[in-house]
Amino acid sequence: MASLNGQDNVVYSGSFSKILAPGLRLGWIVAPDTFLPYLMAVNPGTPPSQFTILSALYFLKKNMEEHVANLCNMFRGKRDCMLGAIGESMGSEVEIIAPKGGLYLWLKFPDDIDLEPILPIAREKGVIFGLGNTFSTGKKANNYIRLCYGYHNLEDTVSGIELLAKIFREQGLLKS
Numbered sequence: 001m002a003s004l005n006g007q008d009n010v011v012y013s014g015s016f017s018k019i020l021a022p023g024l025r026l027g028w029i030v031a032p033d034t035f036l037p038y039l040m041a042v043n044p045g046t047p048p049s050q051f052t053i054l055s056a057l058y059f060l061k062k063n064m065e066e067h068v069a070n071l072c073n074m075f076r077g078k079r080d081c082m083l084g085a086i087g088e089s090m091g092s093e094v095e096i097i098a099p100k101g102g103l104y105l106w107l108k109f110p111d112d113i114d115l116e117p118i119l120p121i122a123r124e125k126g127v128i129f130g131l132g133n134t135f136s137t138g139k140k141a142n143n144y145i146r147l148c149y150g151y152h153n154l155e156d157t158v159s160g161i162e163l164l165a166k167i168f169r170e171q172g173l174l175k176s
Contacts, residue, residue, distance in 0.1 A: 078157065082147065090161075091174075104147060108144050122167050127164050147161075
């Protein structure tokens, strides 16, 4: 993206949290030199320890490719489990936007549906999802929800999707 931009105003950041461990707090930023004073001003002042950095570096040098391949296989299985559960419990009444990678997928309901009132109902019953408008400007995406398949085991994923489908049916969002 930066090479296509042609201007020195692109900042790219990344993290090892999805590859190694969520609490690792180890990442990187690629930015033009002119941005560095501003980035340092928002630095929380708690960089990772040298031990953390060296441990991560050692692990990545020795095991990166195999570890990432294992993660991809694991998350692909979790994604496919969630997709299967959605197909079984919701059928074709919602549009599924499935990623090739990552940890989330999206469900799209008809444009006239507002899912915001459903969130507290689902939360009360133990199911949490991301509202589309949280990831959008304005309320243009209230008919979308984002679901994470990276955290839960397969059994919990299936039961969570079944419960979510039941909630959607009770609220008149699904017919069958």
